[in-house]
Amino acid sequence: MPNENPAKSRHEQVSDWLRNQIEQGALAENHKLPSESALGSRFGVSRITVRRALQTLESEDLIYRRQGLGSFVRGRQAGRGVVRLTDFIEDMQRAGLEPSSRILHHAREEASAHVAHHLGLETGTTVLRLDRLRLGSGEPMAMDRTWLPMTYATLVAPHDLEADSIFSILERDYNICVCRDRFRLESVNAPNDVAQFIDVPWGRALLLIERTSYAEGDRPIYYQQRWYRSDRVAYEIELRRRSGHASKAPLPLSEFEPVFKRS
Secondary structure (H helix, E strand, O other), rough: OOOOOOOOOHHHHHHHHHHHHHHHHOOOEEEEOOOOOHHHHHOOOOOOHHOOOHHHHOOOEEEEEEOOOOEEEEEEEEEEOOOOOOOOOHHHOOOOOOEEEEEEEEEEEEEEEEEEEEHHHOOOOOOEEEEEEEEEEOEEEEEEEEEEEEHHHHHHHHHHHHHHOOHHHHHHHHOOOOOOOOOOOEEEEOOOHHHHOOOOOOOOOOEEEEEEEEEEEHHEEEEEEEEEEOOOOOEEEEEEOOOOOOOOOOOEEEEEEEEEOOO
């Protein structure tokens, strides 16, 4: 194979190609990689170069090696890598999983005091409640329950909310910026009306994420409760300490990302 990027060393080209194959799903979990000699022939490099590439991938936890058997793809998991507001579809795609949703409930109702508080409405105001089962490559990942003020509910109503996201609809079709989110994470026991849809026993520990999203001017767009299967998702948070002496100023948030795992 010709050197397509002269700025990169040969072992980097090999590791980049294998990494892309893994992240795009062409090489599935526990799939055996081509042998060192086969990779060497494919890229026109020595076995030493191939071994360096495999060592790189092993250090990134993308593969594991078995003495005398070869190298294999490790269980898939991936995160977003930067702090940014994303929706479920974007999260799944970045994790290398195929996103899909199934609507379980779609109807108007009177806002409870709790929901009204988050949406800045009077208790009893009519809102739209949308319940969706969330899947990654066909596997149940989460269930979410979203309440929207009718102003925004009317805008998203004509769209396919199983295939499209509220984020995308508002930003793409109406030029409404989803500018800010407020999150609350909590460990809870699975309520029966959630457990039955995400295929876990009643009472199983779940990760509940409450999220309120805002447009410009801090206008609440929706309030959402999402129950994630704790065996298929975790959140990673990274804080960076400021240089020099300790400061009373808040530490900057470097990463806040979901990490998804296949069963």
